[in-house]
Amino acid sequence: MHVFVSQKPLSPVRWHQAFPDAITVRTPDEASAVARGKGCVWLDFTCLKPVDRQLWLEQAKALKCPVVVLSNVPNDDEAVHVFSAGACGYCHVLAAAQQLQEVALVVEHGGYWVGSSFIEKVLQLSADKLSQVPAPEECPYSELLTEREMMVAREVARGATNKEIASSLEITERTVKAHLASIFAKTGARDRIQLVLRLNHIASSTV
Template identity: 35%
Template sequence: MTSHLFCSDTMQIPAALQKGFPVIRPVPISELSATVKSIVWLHLNSRQTIAQQLAPVKQHAPQSLIVVMSDIPNDLEALAAFSMLAKAYCNTHAGLEVLLNIASVVEQGGIWIGESIMQKLLGGSSVEEPQLDRALGKWSKLLTGRELEVAKAIAIGLSNKEIALKMHITERTVKAHVGAVLDKLQLKNRLQLALLVKEG
C-alpha cells in the first residue's frame, strides 16, 4: 500500500486530504526516504520557484510520486510542475473526490491533469491532423534560432518576463516570438507548445 506524505512549511494538512488519507503525515523534505515509494503531496510556497521546491524532493525521495498543491493554481505554474516530472498539480483546497481521483491515477502510473488545464490543452483547438503531423515531425526546422530558444524556455515553464531576462530582450519581443511560434506551428496556446517541445 502506498504511503501518503505531506510536505509544507506554512500550513497544516488540508482537511479534505486528511479525511481522504487518515494516515497521511506531515514530513519535512529533508526527512523523506529514498527507499520508500510514496505519494508526496507538496504544498508550494510563494517564496521559491517550483524547481527550487521540487528538486530537493526528487533528491531525497527519487521514487516518490509528487503531487503539487498550489494555493492559487495557474497554467504556467502547472506547466513548470509537469516539466519537473510532477505526477499531478491541483488546488491546495481541492475537494475530497478530486484528491481521491488524483491518488488513484497517480498510483496506477498515470499523470493527473486538472480539467481547466485539459480544456486549455484540447478545447477549441482547430489544428488539423496533417498540420499537426508536420509540426510534430519537423517543427524545430520551421522556427528561427530565437523562436526555438523561446519555445524551449516555454517548455520549462518560464514566463515572458523570465524569458526576456534570460535572452536579454524585451517582454514585447518575447510576446512577438511566442505569437510567431504558435502561428508557424499552428498551435493554440503555450501548453500545447510545451507538450510539443517535450515530445521532441
C-alpha cells in the same frame, strides 16, 4: 504511504480524512526517509517563493515516486511548469478529501491529474497547432510513427474518443487501441494528456 510536504504549522484535517496514515513533513528532504520509491508525495506550494518551489520540485523528483503539487492559486503557467519538472498531479490546496483520493488513484496508476479547464486549453492549443501543420512529416514524431498512427495521434490531440477516432478513420475501436498502444510505446507517453504535451512541445522531455 502519503507524505505531505508543507510549511503549515498544522496539517489540514482533509488531508488525514483522505489518507488516515498520511504523514506531514516540512521539506522534501525529510520526505525521503519515508517516501523514496514508494507512496505519493504532495507538495504544498502555499506561501512558498518561486525559488523554493523550484527547489522542492527538484528534490521531490529524486524521490522516485508520484509527486502532486497543491497550489492556492492554480494557473496554467504553473501547471505547465510543474509537469515539465516531473510532477504527475496539480490541484487546489483546498481540494476536498474525496478529490485528493481521486488524484492519488490516477497518479499512482501512472496517469496525470490536472483541472479540466487546463486540459481543454491544451487540447484546443493542440488542435490549433495541428491544423497549421498539414504534412505529417512536420510532426516531431513523424520518423517514429506510421502514417496511420500519425492520423490517430492527431485525432487524440483534437480530443476525440476511441469511438470517434474509429468512426473518423473507418477502423475498429480495437484497431484504435492497438495504434494507441504503439504510439505510447514509441513516444514514451503514458496517457493521452502526456501524448498531447509531447506532440506540441508544451512540456519538456522530462514530462
